[in-house]
Amino acid sequence: MDHDTENWIDLLFNIGIPLFLLVLTYFTGRVIERRHFQALDREEKALSGIRLTDLGRLPPGTRVRGGTMVQGEVVIACDYYRVFAGSLKNLFGGRIRSFETLLERARREATVRMLHEARRAGANYVGNLRMETCSVGGKQDGNPSGVEAIVYGTAFTLE
Amino acid sequence: MIVVNTDFVPGKRIAEVKGLVSGNTVRAKHVGRDIAAGLKNIVGGELKGYTELLTESRREAMSRMIAQAQELQANAVLNVRFSTSNVAAGAAELYAYGTAVVLVDEAG
Numbered sequence: 001m002d003h004d005t006e007n008w009i010d011l012l013f014n015i016g017i018p019l020f021l022l023v024l025t026y027f028t029g030r031v032i033e034r035r036h037f038q039a040l041d042r043e044e045k046a047l048s049g050i051r052l053t054d055l056g057r058l059p060p061g062t063r064v065r066g067g068t069m070v071q072g073e074v075v076i077a078c079d080y081y082r083v084f085a086g087s088l089k090n091l092f093g094g095r096i097r098s099f100e101t102l103l104e105r106a107r108r109e110a111t112v113r114m115l116h117e118a119r120r121a122g123a124n125y126v127g128n129l130r131m132e133t134c135s136v137g138g139k140q141d142g143n144p145s146g147v148e149a150i151v152y153g154t155a156f157t158l159e
Numbered sequence: 160m161i162v163v164n165t166d167f168v169p170g171k172r173i174a175e176v177k178g179l180v181s182g183n184t185v186r187a188k189h190v191g192r193d194i195a196a197g198l199k200n201i202v203g204g205e206l207k208g209y210t211e212l213l214t215e216s217r218r219e220a221m222s223r224m225i226a227q228a229q230e231l232q233a234n235a236v237l238n239v240r241f242s243t244s245n246v247a248a249g250a251a252e253l254y255a256y257g258t259a260v261v262l263v264d265e266a267g
Contacts, residue, residue, distance in 0.1 A: 021201060028202045056165060067161065067168045069239060073217065075210045079203030109205075128165045134243040134251060136209060145200050148213055150241055150253075154163040 025080040032079075033101060040108045047115040051158070054129035064156035068121055071152035072113025075136055076106045083143045106149035107131060114151050123155035160225050161235035161262065168235065171262040177231040181256035182223025184216040185246060213253070217241070220255040233259035 058064060078086075082098045089096045110131075118126050130152055137145035161168055199206055221239075228236050239257035246252050 025202055032203050057167075064169050067163045067165070069162045069164050071217065071241075073210060073213050075206040075213055077199040077203055077206045080201045082203065130164065130240065132241050132243050134245060136206070136251070146206055146209070148209070148243070150213070150217065150243065152164055152239075152241060154165045156169065 021080050022084055025082075029079045029081050033105070036105055036109070040105070040112060043112045044108070047112065047119065049124060050115050050118055051125045052111075052115070052129060052153075053125075053127050054153075056128050058127065058156075062125075063159040064125060065159060066121075066123060066155070066157045068123070068155050069152065070114050070117040070121065070123070070126060070155045071150060072110040072115070072117065073148065073150045074106055074109045074113065075146050075148040076102060076109070077146040078102065078144060086143065102147055103133060103149075106133065106147050107151065110149040110151040114153065118153075118155040121155050123157050125156045125158050126153040127156065129153040160228065160233075162221070162225065162239060162257070163235070163237055164239040164257075166238045166258075168237070168262060170265055171235075172265050173237075173260045174263045175261040177228070177233040177259040177261065179256060180224050180227040180231065180233075180236060180259045181254060182220040182225075182227065183252055183254040184219045184223075185250050185252045186212055186216045187250045216253045217255070220253050224255045224257060228257075228259035231259050233261055235260050235262045 053059070078099075082102065085098045086096050111129075115126065118124075132150045134148050135144035135146075136148050220241075224239075225236060236257040236259050239255060242254040242256070244252050244254075
């Protein structure tokens, strides 16, 4: 293989492919995220009849019956572009907005799923809301592959 | 078995507190091994396989906690909390804990 071909192949693998992936995932990431936020807005509106608090006690004057634990969980992946943008921010400092939206999506999706379970149980009030998030996978000291969120509470029916 | 994450159940009162019960599972989350998840890691979106794994782990941890409560002859577990933590070597632990009690109907 002559020198020129080697150079082109080098260029393709070391710069061309990552660059292509960056551009591709920038656009696919934006589309997926926008669609997810639209879906979340729709779902939250549909479930807005269920009161949600993180109070351990019932608000004064509230009477309820029932009492069953409900939970929702989700694992959302970091895409190629997001990881790149995050690493860049790590060099210069500041808010990593790309990860902020990722976490917001995970928490809201898990909350929506929990509210669906509450609705299926015939409840219209969920109290003592708790949230847990955790990073998923990836190399030990590398970037996480995704984020998981568990949201749980207790569902009651208001009297 | 009543399971709630509040410290009360309407219409009932605590007759006896049996003690702390818990259940946990550890699952390996090496996303790199899963081809479908690997693709998702490039374009983004939900890792459905891993969500299902998480759901299974949560159910398992909770059923272990409930089994402990049953052994203590409790009929309810109150104030349930979850705790997740990344253990070394790409594994994560889901820990569920609560207080096992005996509930009776509120008199009057």
